[in-house]
Ligand SMILES: *[C@@H]1O[C@H](CO)[C@@H](O)[C@H](O)[C@H]1NC(C)=O
């Protein structure tokens with residue numbers, strides 16, 4: 001075997017898995033240090049407004065930022081009109097989304113990591129997810145808690161096929177570190193690795209996601225997929241030490 005063939009093989013082996021950092025921090029760990037840093041990277045509510053698929057209506061009044069942490073608080077409320085889709089509103093809560101799209105480029109990807117405090121109580125539906133900005137699908141649920149003691153890691157490719165993994169989440173009263181890397185698998189599909197407290201929980205390949213822009217959303221929805229009735233007292237959902245790192249070329 002010639003030297004050049006050996007080195008070509010070594011290069012292929014080396015480049016098959018790790019992705020080389022090239023583009024840096026899209027959201028640094030300082031984004032929740034102050035309202036000023038927050039406003040640089042994040043906006044309030046959903047990209048499309050205050051309502052979505054559950055019983056919470058979002059309001060910036062329910063978002064607290066400072067000291068490196070964001071806290072979303074849901075509180076029971078009465079007298080709110082239903083959503084346009086006819087869902088009764090029983091809570092005011094908080095949602096934030098990143099001001100920029102996340103698009104896995106050919107040969108690139110992202111790493112998202114942070115420490116989450118999330119409720120698994122019936123009727124509480126905190127989530128941290130990527131939602132297709134041009135079309136839906138695609139979606140990647142970096143973490144979603146549906147009121148059943150579990151955390152869910154999910155991918156929905158452009159082929160409309162869900163890949164799901166539910167894992168015991170305990171204790172819900174403590175912060176847990178969640179890390180997800182999403183990267184170009186083959187020029188077309190995106191492979192995501194989901195880690196909970198440093199342990200790989202699931203590897204999922206989302207069809208057709210390369211080149212698709214995503215919104216990054218942190219929301220504290222209520223009821224809906226997490227069951228009902230939800231709590232009669234406030235619920236909080238917090239995130240600290242969060243960063244989004246780009247490996248895109
Ligand atoms: C949402 O927040 C704004 C400003 O904080 C406030 O004026 C408005 O009344 C709030 N909406 C609801 C439904 O509470």
Ligand SMILES: *[C@@H]1O[C@H](CO)[C@@H](O)[C@H](O)[C@H]1NC(C)=O
Nearest residue numbers: 029113114115240241242243
């Ligand atoms: C913040 O997260 C990084 C990983 O992104 C970790 O190395 C570091 O120890 C964390 N810092 C704190 C204060 O938890």
